[in-house]
Amino acid sequence: MAPTVTLLLSALLLLPVLLAQPDTDYQVTLVVQNAINRSPTLRFKTTIPYRAVLLGAMRKINKANPKKFRFKTKEDPNYGPFLVSVNGVAGSNTDHTYWELLKAPNTPLDVGVGCYIPNPNETVIFNFTTY
Numbered sequence: 638m639a640p641t642v643t644l645l646l647s648a649l650l651l652l653p654v655l656l657a658q659p660d661t662d663y664q665v666t667l668v669v670q671n672a673i674n675r676s677p678t679l680r681f682k683t684t685i686p687y688r689a690v691l692l693g694a695m696r697k698i699n700k701a702n703p704k705k706f707r708f709k710t711k712e713d714p715n716y717g718p719f720l721v722s723v724n725g726v727a728g729s730n731t732d733h734t735y736w737e738l739l740k741a742p743n744t745p746l747d748v749g750v751g752c753y754i755p756n757p758n759e760t761v762i763f764n765f766t767t768y
């Protein structure tokens with residue numbers, strides 16, 4: 638087969654794959670709430686690239702709002718980053734508190750911030766609560 642024809646055929650075969658992966662970023666909303674002391678709820682919006690993880694959205698929000706959204710994570714050898722604190726409020730083993738990760742309105746995420754891939758226009762809630 639002539640090289641030009643092969644090239645054309647390959648391009649045609651790749652087309653559905655390329656079309657299935659949108660190149661536009663999508664919006665994610667992050668809500669920070671405290672179920673224990675009822676401090677004011679914060680809401681941030683950002684955009685992330687196709688199938689980016691939640692941690693990427695958090696870093697982007699922190700970069701845009703360094704005084705309003707800060708966080709710390711601790712690397713777990715098995716599950717990746719554990720969200721330890723948000724805006725200086727840290728979970729505690731003695732008080733049995735932690736930052737719960739929810740997909741709005743109240744579905745707990747089944748993985749941590751380093752693994753979770755938000756859907757387009759999704760709202761993720763960081764809820765400081767007890768266990």
Ligand code: B12
Pocket residue numbers: 713716717718719720721730734735736737738739745746747748749750752768
């Ligand atoms: C107890 C527990 C917790 C406790 C841990 C605190 C404590 N002092 O006990 C609390 C309630 C805080 C917790 C929270 C979460 N957990 Co949890 N947790 C467990 C559980 C039931 C047992 C862990 C354990 O004690 N192992 C025994 C000890 C000796 O081993 P260890 O390595 O020291 O255990 C530590 C780690 O497991 C770590 N840890 C616990 N959960 C998570 C989650 C993530 C993402 C990370 C990075 C670390 C981590 O805390 C443990 C104590 O220090 C496991 C399931 C299981 N049966 O293993 C789920 C499990 C580890 N948790 C899980 C999840 C998803 C979460 C949350 C993301 C849930 C949510 N929607 O909010 C949050 C973490 C949010 C955040 N801030 O990052 C998943 C992780 C799956 C994955 N691939 O990421 C598991 C496997 C359960 C599941 N759904 O399948 N968890």
